[in-house]
Amino acid sequence: MKTLYYSHPDFLLHETGAGHPECAERLRTIAKALEAPEFENLIRLSPPLGTEQQVRLIHPLFHIEAIRAAIPKQDIQYLDHDTVLSPGSEMAAFRAVGAVCDAVDKVLTVQADNAFCAIRPPGHHAEPELAMGFCLFNNVAIAASYARQHHHLERIAIVDFDVHHGNGTQAAFYNQPHVLYASSHQMPNYPGTGYPSETGVGNIINVPLKAGDTGIEFRNKYSSIILPALKKFKPDLLLISAGFDAHKDDPLASIMLVEDDFRWITQELMDIADSYCEGRIISALEGGYNLNALAASVAVHVKTLMGV
Ligand SMILES: [Zn+2]
Numbered sequence: 062m063k064t065l066y067y068s069h070p071d072f073l074l075h076e077t078g079a080g081h082p083e084c085a086e087r088l089r090t091i092a093k094a095l096e097a098p099e100f101e102n103l104i105r106l107s108p109p110l111g112t113e114q115q116v117r118l119i120h121p122l123f124h125i126e127a128i129r130a131a132i133p134k135q136d137i138q139y140l141d142h143d144t145v146l147s148p149g150s151e152m153a154a155f156r157a158v159g160a161v162c163d164a165v166d167k168v169l170t171v172q173a174d175n176a177f178c179a180i181r182p183p184g185h186h187a188e189p190e191l192a193m194g195f196c197l198f199n200n201v202a203i204a205a206s207y208a209r210q211h212h213h214l215e216r217i218a219i220v221d222f223d224v225h226h227g228n229g230t231q232a233a234f235y236n237q238p239h240v241l242y243a244s245s246h247q248m249p250n251y252p253g254t255g256y257p258s259e260t261g262v263g264n265i266i267n268v269p270l271k272a273g274d275t276g277i278e279f280r281n282k283y284s285s286i287i288l289p290a291l292k293k294f295k296p297d298l299l300l301i302s303a304g305f306d307a308h309k310d311d312p313l314a315s316i317m318l319v320e321d322d323f324r325w326i327t328q329e330l331m332d333i334a335d336s337y338c339e340g341r342i343i344s345a346l347e348g349g350y351n352l353n354a355l356a357a358s359v360a361v362h363v364k365t366l367m368g369v
Pocket of ligand 1: 224225306348
C-alpha cells in the first residue's frame with residue numbers, strides 16, 4: 062500500500078496553555094513513534110496551507126473572521142472553557158485543512174491508496190458556526206465537502222471512532238443524504254449529543270458505548286450496526302475521524318480499548334473501502350490524550366493502513 066503521512070511544524074504553533082490535554086507534545090510523540098524502521102515506506106508530506114474557500118465549504122465567513130479576531134497577539138485566549146487560541150492557531154488550523162484537502166486530491170488521483178493526517182487542532186466538535194471542544198474548523202467535514210465539490214463524488218462515509226461524539230460533523234451533514242456519518246462514543250460524556258435517535262435523514266448513525274465497555278462491546282457494535290450500514294451505503298470515499306481517546310489509558314474517558322482494537326477497526330474499514338471505493342481512505346487525527354497510548358495506537362493504525 063502507498064500510504065501518505067502528513068505532518069508540519071505549524072501544528073505545534075497552536076498553543077493551549079500548561080496542563081491542557083490537547084497539546085503540541087501529542088504530535089511530537091506520534092512523530093517519534095513513526096520514526097521506527099517499519100515506517101520507512103511511509104510517504105511523508107508537508108501539507109499546503111488550506112484556503113479560506115476550503116474552510117467556507119463548511120463554515121460561514123463570519124465564523125472564520127470571529128476566530129481571526131479572537132486570536133491574541135501573545136499568550137493564549139479562551140474561546141470557551143476548553144477551546145483555546147494562541148498566536149499560531151490560525152496558521153495551524155488552516156494547515157490542518159490544507160492537509161486533509163491535499164490528501165483528498167492525492168488519494169482521488171491515485172497518487173496513493175490512503176493517508177493519515179497528523180494534524181491539530183482537531184475538528185469534529187467544530188459546528189459550522191461554533192468552535193468548541195478544542196476544535197476550530199471541522200477538518201474532516203471540510204474534506205468530505207471538498208471531495209464532493211472538486212472530485213464530484215456521490216457518496217462519502219465518515220466513520221468517527223473518537224470516544225466523543227462528533228457533534229460538529231453531525232451538524233454539518235444532518236440533512237445531507239450523500240454523506241453518511243457513523244460515530245461510536247461514550248455516553249454520557251462530552252458533548253452530550255449522539256443519541257441513537259439522532260438519525261438525520263437516515264444518514265446519521267450514533268452508537269453509544271458505556272463507561273467500562275471494552276473491545277468486545279466496541280467490535281460487536283461495529284460488526285452489528287456500523288459496518289453493515291457502510292456496506293449498504295457503498296461509499297465512494299471513506300474518511301476516518303481518528304480519535305484514540307477510547308484507549309483504556311486515556312484520561313478523558315472510560316472506554317477500555319487496547320491497540321489491537323484500533324488495528325481491528327482500521328482493517329475492517331480498509332476491507333469495506335477495498336470492496337466499494339478502491340481502498341480510498343483518508344484518516345485525520347482527532348483526540349487521544351495519554352501520550353504513550355496515543356503514539357502506540359497511531360502506530361498500529363498507520364501500520365495497518367500501510368498493510369504491514
Ligand atoms: Zn475525543
